[in-house]
Amino acid sequence: MIIGNLGLKDINAERFINALEQHKNENDIEKMKRFFKDADKDTLYLGLHMRTVFQTAKAFTDMSLNETEKLLESAYCEVRMGAVSIMDFQAKKKKVTEEHRKELYELYIRRHDRINNWDLVDRAAPSVIGIYLLDKPRDILYKLAQSKNIWERRTSIVSTYSFIKKGQIDDTFRIAEILIEDKEELINKAVGSWIRTAGMKDENRLKEFLFKYARTMPRVTLRYAIEKLDKTTRDSYMSLGKK
Secondary structure, eight states: OOOOOOGGOOOOOOHHHHHTTOOOOGGGGGHHHTTTTSSOOTBOOOOOHHHHHOOOOOOOOTTTTTHHHHHTOSSSSHHHHHHHHHHHHOOOOHHHOOOHHHHHHHHHHHHHOOOOSSHHHHIIIIIHHHHIHSOOOHHHHHHHOOOSSSSHHHHHHHHHHHHHHHTTOOOHHHHHHHHHHHHHHHHHHHHHHHHHHHHTTTHHHHHHHHHHHHTOHHHHHHHTTTSOOOHHHHHHHHHHHHO
């Protein structure tokens, strides 16, 4: 997709939305509604492939935080995805300042009301929240893990991906313990996925967790958690899991 050279004055929310609207596809709107069935009921769709959104966001990476927040206000899923993608790209820049990283973190936390579906959380939480907290206290994640808001709870576990990459897996398992009996399937799946990933760093730690919780955790969490273990071990844990 060709957007052309953008000057700083062109890198704004209005121009970004116009760029997305050029690719609006009415035929895919219903498909997206079905795929994002857990989204807020007021969410609207342009019917865009996420690749188009990501490519557009890449071209607008230098957007100011004020303009990015305007994108978060949009009712359109793809526009909000563009906002968190811009935040993700900025957080991953090698030359990003600590001050700007903090501002991205604060924007994410402050506007979590607009980061309100699993795809938006998964796109930005590891970089915007996780990377920022690598060398800082992580109390906020434990607060989010106990939130009544499903997306804040998902942020708490998803953010730990950046810790896992650095071999820091304690927070993943501790937050998983908080969320282990969550009633929401999207939390169950996230917990299973993230302890599985942490287990790839330390399989014994995963097995210790499963020994303690396999009999009581949601079955979907167990299935996700054991995916990378050998078949005999998987079968053993599945026989323990609740029916």
